[in-house]
Amino acid sequence: MKLNKQRLAAFTILELTVVMLLSAIVIGITYTAYSIMSQSYLNFTNKNEAMGMLIRVDELLRKDFERSEAIALDHHLITFQDSIAIIKYQIEPDFIVRTGLSTDTFKLKTAGVWTDFESNPVTIDEPSTDTAQQIDELSINLLLKADTITYHYHKVYSSQNLIKANAHAVN
Numbered sequence: 261m262k263l264n265k266q267r268l269a270a271f272t273i274l275e276l277t278v279v280m281l282l283s284a285i286v287i288g289i290t291y292t293a294y295s296i297m298s299q300s301y302l303n304f305t306n307k308n309e310a311m312g313m314l315i316r317v318d319e320l321l322r323k324d325f326e327r328s329e330a331i332a333l334d335h336h337l338i339t340f341q342d343s344i345a346i347i348k349y350q351i352e353p354d355f356i357v358r359t360g361l362s363t364d365t366f367k368l369k370t371a372g373v374w375t376d377f378e379s380n381p382v383t384i385d386e387p388s389t390d391t392a393q394q395i396d397e398l399s400i401n402l403l404l405k406a407d408t409i410t411y412h413y414h415k416v417y418s419s420q421n422l423i424k425a426n427a428h429a430v431n
Contacts, residue, residue, distance in 0.1 A: 313366045325413045332392035333375050371401035
């Protein structure tokens with residue numbers, strides 16, 4: 261019997277093991293990089309959404325302060341009244357709801373709300389009166405991650421609007 265001494269071109273077990281080990285390392289690095297990039301993108305998107313909400317609430321409050329003829333505080337509602345519409349804001353610790361022609365809910369955390377009229381504080385839960393109290397200033401602390409951002413709004417009333425609001429004013 262004659263043995264065939266021809267060699268076939270093939271890889272050895274050791275070469276295959278080294279290639280599989282290197283492939284596993286490359287796949288592990290790729291998966292880790294993908295996980296890091298995915299988490300960074302998610303954090304970036306969430307922060308941008310929160311910033312967008314902050315900017316939108318600021319724009320709406322500024323616009324409502326400018327356009328309103330009267331701003332009143334009634335328990336937890338801040339009411340903006342102009343010749344066309346009435347807009348109400350409900351400011352809670354975990355959200356802000358703006359109700360007007362449409363309703364917008366902003367999932368923003370608040371750390372404090374202060375209202376004044378002619379530099380005198382007007383408290384939100386004023387049990388002594390059943391009527392809404394006029395305000396001309398609003399300060400609100402909004403939380404974005406670990407940062408506290410303070411927004412301040414001020415309304416300068418015309419003398420005509422002040423006379424309308426005060427029933428005891430002399431014309």
